[in-house]
Amino acid sequence: PPSAGLDMMLTPEVREMGLQVTNASGLHAAPVVETAWALTLAVSRFLKHFGECQQKHVWDQFTPYDLNDRTAGVVGLGGIGRRYAKIAAAFGMRVIAVDKHAPEKPDEVEELWPLDRLNDLCAEADVVMIACPATSETQGLIGAEQLALMKPTGIIVNIARGGIIDEPALIECLNEGRIAGAGLDVTKVEPLPEDDPLWDTPRLVITPHIAGWSNDRSRSVVRFFCENLRRYKAGEPLQNLVDQQQGYPVPGA
Structure with a gap:
């Protein structure tokens, strides 16, 4: 495919x-990672909030989050995960990762752990970026337990497949303000139905599964x-x- x-x-x-x-x-790694970073920055710099302010003609100098000296946690260190990690390092971030097959650790990744240390990654990372394959093993990989481990200032981004994150658990987490925000290019049901609660979830940025699209x-x-x-x-x-x-x-x- x-x-x-x-x-x-x-x-x-x-x-x-x-x-x-x-x-x-790996063929579309560049545009996928660009989208992953667009979502990361949109959430960390509160661009959704500022876009709403622009529509209302409101000048609200809300303070965004810095990424420099923070920790990026990459779930799945294939071509997309490695490319995201390289850019994270360029932002001045410390990079940790989990991967089922534990490939050779790239220079920009400080710690590479097996997948069974996912909870450690969620607790330690400021940004959790999902880039693992969709398999029976990864369905619901990020659930209420993992979201509860994240920092109040934490951000989660998913450009892999929708079923990897437990969406009801994510909605509850964001509605209660337990993490800073999330960016999703993928959802469990696509197209996302008009009445899906994800649309109205606060601090959530959604793109319609276009991460891999490009003019080439x-x-x-x-x-x-x-x-x-x-x-x-x-x-x-x-x-x-x-x-x-x-x-x-x-x-x-």
Whole structure:
């Protein structure tokens, strides 16, 4: 598929047929990470609030949050997570991460932990950025327990898949002001229904699953497909070959 997500592709029928499946993991990392940072900054700098003030012609000098010397916690250190971490370091942030497969630690990441230390990351990070694959294991990965561990000044951003965050728990958390805010490019149900409570949740910025979109999207997908087709015909290893048990490409597998 022309994206990283495989939740609609790896059906039981596809698995039984023994087909080789690849995805476009990392292909759209640049625009996805730009969106992740747009959401991070929109929340930390209260741009939603200031946009509302502009519409009302109100000059409200509300004090935003600084990111310098704060901690970014990245959940999933694939191509998107690594790129986000590199930019976080450029902002002067300390970077920690969790990843199921614990790849080699990039220089910009200070601590790389296994996924079972997710709670430690949520408690320590000022910004939690979700970039892990959507699998049965990651559904509801961020729930009431993890949100309760976050700092009152904490921000959570999700550009992965909607089901990874427990949305009712997030809504309750934001309504009660227990964290500073959240940015979502993805929701469990898409398009998001008009009457969904997420729309009216305070300190929440929503974009309609457009993180991977760019003016070069179609060309880059076609180039990637043609290269994999060439490799397949030549009997060479395919790029981004998916481990169908895990549900995503596994480096070195």
